Amino acid sequence: MKKRILLCFMAILGLSIACKEEGKADYLPESVGAMNTLTVVIDNELWKSSVGDAIRENYTAAAQGLTWDEALFSVTQVPQQIFSGSIRNTSSVLYVMEDSLNVAHMKSNMYSKPQNIGVIKGRNKQELIDNINKTSAEFIKDFKTLEISKAQKRFEKSLNKEKALVDKFKISMKIPSIYRVGREEDNFVWISREIQKGNMNIIAYTMPENGFHNDSTFARDIIRMRDSIGNLYIKGSDVAGKNNHMITEKAFTPYVFPAEVSGKKAAEVRGIWEMSAYPMAGPFLTYIINDKENNRKLILEGFVFAPATKKRDYMFELEAILKSVQFNVEEKK
Known part of the structure; x- marks a missing residue:
């Protein structure tokens, strides 16, 4: 009996947490940002270092199939202390910082929706560079997929009706x-x-x-x-x-x-x-x-x-x- 009550309590708790998370997403503001823009949140000194070079090499590389070189993304760099207010509502964000952890992952809809935030942490510059290089292809795909879906949603406001x-x-x-x-x-x-x-x-x-x-x-x-x-x-x-x-x-x-x-x-x-x-x-x-x-x-x-x-x-x-x-x-x- 006690075991059954405990299972019921855990199920209700899980449902409550899920509802809270869903409710949070419902109240997030609409994300902002021009097409193919990327906000890079990184300390100014790191941005000027080899870590910044690795970001630029991956995210501002020339887009393929154009008549002249144009970067994959138009990048705006801001330090962590500036990443607040409306800037946090940018749809595509790359967050890079030195930390006690060595991790890299993508988070969705943290401050606005739809939003992708690629988080890269490392205990030193080399770990940061390794994580940037390792994740760039996947992160770029995720950022582009989100931008495609935003564009398609924008098209729906006034569609061509020819048959x-x-x-x-x-x-x-x-x-x-x-x-x-x-x-x-x-x-x-x-x-x-x-x-x-x-x-x-x-x-x-x-x-x-x-x-x-x-x-x-x-x-x-x-x-x-x-x-x-x-x-x-x-x-x-x-x-x-x-x-x-x-x-x-x-x-x-x-x-x-x-x-x-x-x-x-x-x-x-x-x-x-x-x-x-x-x-x-x-x-x-x-x-x-x-x-x-x-x-x-x-x-x-x-x-x-x-x-x-x-x-x-x-x-x-x-x-x-x-x-x-x-x-x-x-x-x-």
Whole structure:
């Protein structure tokens, strides 16, 4: 009997603690911070030392697939005594300090929501550096995932309601209303928006499920696929005697990574596009998604044209849109 009462008491206590934690999360303020920004909380002297060098090497490394070098994150450093008030509500935080412990882990929703705080402690500079290097890939992924979800939530405030993607491919994406469908073909949709010095673009099309046969030629096959689509649908200004269309930049082999989009296996491709007969270029991001339920590969691509302009955040917005794809969507009557 006593044992049963004790078990009941422990269950009630656990439920009470869980409710308190849930209640705390409910009352947290909304996190703040511009896209792709990281607040690094670290002592000024450590920031100027080899520890700060390790942080900069990992978190301000050049983002892949852009036309010029842009850092993964725009970093703001603050010492621990300044980390208070609204600064604590920043969505992405890296907290680094010397301590009696040697630990590194990610915490969520401590001061605001959604929020990720990567905590790195060490008993000396070398332990801090080791922990920074060891955790950077995982932490960067967590920070980026949070920023993607924040962007997608922001898109929901005003979504594009055009039905081209549903009609052609039975898919939907969280596309802001500022984007407009510009071209529709049997197996091709082009959606774009104007920006200050150019435009941002999304294209969608499909390929047969067995469209890529050999891993050893995968990169070349991707280039061939992109160039053929450019030749069919993405034409440039007329150039006398030449067929001017979008191609994959010849001097730059695209980066290819395994990925997962909407629960489906995919390949992520980042690279540079250019026009075949005219000096125009910009970054692109392509997802080749294995849509086995529909016996096809779905190709989603975002690309930017914005001369003499930083493009990291533009490409990040396109990534957030592409990753919001949902499959087998039926048009609402």
